[in-house]
Amino acid sequence: MTNTNSNSSMSKSQPLPSVPFLDIGRENAPLNAEIQEAIANVCKAGYFVMGPECHKLEESIAEICGVSNGIGCASGSDALLLSLIALDVKPGDEVIVPSFTFFATASAVWRLGAKPVFVDIDPVTYNLDPAKFEAAITPATKGVIPVHLFGQSADMKAIGEIAKANHLFVIEDAAQAVGATCNGQPVGSLGDVGCISFYPTKNLGGFGDGGMLVTSNDELAERLRLLRAHGMKPRYYHKEVGANSRLDSIQAAVLNVKLPRLEDWTVSRRRNAGSYDEMFRAQQLNRYLTLPVTQSGMRHVWNQYTIRVLNGLRDGLRAHLQESGVGTEIYYPVPLHQQQCFQALGYSAGSLPETELAASEVLSLPVFPELKIEEMQTVVHHIARFYQSRIPSVTTQVTPGVMTNA
Numbered sequence: 001m002t003n004t005n006s007n008s009s010m011s012k013s014q015p016l017p018s019v020p021f022l023d024i025g026r027e028n029a030p031l032n033a034e035i036q037e038a039i040a041n042v043c044k045a046g047y048f049v050m051g052p053e054c055h056k057l058e059e060s061i062a063e064i065c066g067v068s069n070g071i072g073c074a075s076g077s078d079a080l081l082l083s084l085i086a087l088d089v090k091p092g093d094e095v096i097v098p099s100f101t102f103f104a105t106a107s108a109v110w111r112l113g114a115k116p117v118f119v120d121i122d123p124v125t126y127n128l129d130p131a132k133f134e135a136a137i138t139p140a141t142k143g144v145i146p147v148h149l150f151g152q153s154a155d156m157k158a159i160g161e162i163a164k165a166n167h168l169f170v171i172e173d174a175a176q177a178v179g180a181t182c183n184g185q186p187v188g189s190l191g192d193v194g195c196i197s198f199y200p201t202k203n204l205g206g207f208g209d210g211g212m213l214v215t216s217n218d219e220l221a222e223r224l225r226l227l228r229a230h231g232m233k234p235r236y237y238h239k240e241v242g243a244n245s246r247l248d249s250i251q252a253a254v255l256n257v258k259l260p261r262l263e264d265w266t267v268s269r270r271r272n273a274g275s276y277d278e279m280f281r282a283q284q285l286n287r288y289l290t291l292p293v294t295q296s297g298m299r300h301v302w303n304q305y306t307i308r309v310l311n312g313l314r315d316g317l318r319a320h321l322q323e324s325g326v327g328t329e330i331y332y333p334v335p336l337h338q339q340q341c342f343q344a345l346g347y348s349a350g351s352l353p354e355t356e357l358a359a360s361e362v363l364s365l366p367v368f369p370e371l372k373i374e375e376m377q378t379v380v381h382h383i384a385r386f387y388q389s390r391i392p393s394v395t396t397q398v399t400p401g402v403m404t405n406a
């Protein structure tokens with residue numbers, strides 16, 4: 001027998017099939033032939049870095065983001081770093097960032113000798129709290145980096161107004177949110193420059209690292225184009241010291257195949273999020289879990305479907321799901337202001353209470369586009385069982401058909 005699940009017999013105690021947190025293979029497999037051909041074409045042409053595929057991708061992404069310039073680069077992290085360089089951030093400058101985000105948002109600031117100033121989040125959206133941003137502004141503040149966490153835009157109207165009134169730049173960290181909108185405007189078009197990541201786990205993921213800068217400021221775009229390629233123009237003449245942060249043609253070729261499917265994938269992610277909401281409510285599990293909230297005026301693209309597990313039960317629930325074969329992730333377990341490398345900044349425990357509470361309660365569930373409805377039912381079923389064993393009043397009445405295995 002090659003069946004390692006040992007559940008080939010149709011017994012009543014047969015465990016439900018496991019549910020992966022993310023299965024990139026399901027997304028890429030149907031495109032395999034097209035992708036192979038696109039890669040083969042790059043190999044044939046031999047233009048491996050910043051080839052025509054890169055320019056095509058730059059134009060397509062700029063269009064999706066509603067801006068006039070797309071500038072490919074090596075990663076989302078580099079997009080953030082290049083943005084800060086292009087906006088003249090210098091040692092001693094302060095840049096306001098959330099602490100509840102991926103590391104790169106703040107490390108880019110730190111790398112330039114500038115100071116990341118961490119502010120707390122809105123506990124409902126997990127995004128930068130505009131009031132906290134305003135309160136953190138000092139004469140040294142040069143700009144702000146709102147992050148569109150989990151695929152929902154930050155409150156860009158409020159953030160933009162505060163930034164404008166204080167002459168601050170706005171860099172959008174849109175690494176998780178390509179395709180999201182705020183009041184009908186695409187993310188990436190809402191600040192001075194937007195930063196996108198093509199890391200494989202993002203909504204539009206390549207076969208390795210890749211990133212893009214988007215902006216309607218042509219002067220800034222020109223500077224970014226120089227900076228990503230050693231400040232070189234023309235060849236071997238260097239105007240300023242830049243970086244080697246170019247986009248590979250093979251990545252762009254893969255992404256050009258995938259991009260026309262992005263909208264369908266987003267629709268699927270949105271449908272999956274809606275299905276979870278319905279299932280959790282039907283079982284009244286929203287008494288124990290806080291479900292994600294989409295603010296009015298926002299189009300959420302669900303890079304993550306993240307619940308809050310109340311009553312200190314997050315790690316217990318996660319362990320239960322893991323034992324049941326359900327993959328989950330914690331984004332993010334340690335807020336940036338509490339990371340060892342930022343100790344010198346002097347933030348003490350309790351300094352960003354909403355961020356710290358979120359870090360202890362959040363749990364991201366599988367939400368990838370190809371996730372099947374039965375798989376979501378399985379996830380919800382195992383969560384219901386967890387609470388049933390703790391709180392007798394929780395009843396498990398999942399959709400008929402799924403419970404027959406329980």
Ligand SMILES: *Cc1c(COP(=O)(O)O)cnc(C)c1O
Pocket residue numbers: 075076077078101102104105147173175176196197198199209210211
């Ligand atoms: C992924 C991510 C980045 C970094 O992107 P890379 O392409 O992995 O360098 C930056 N910010 C956020 C919020 C991210 O999720």
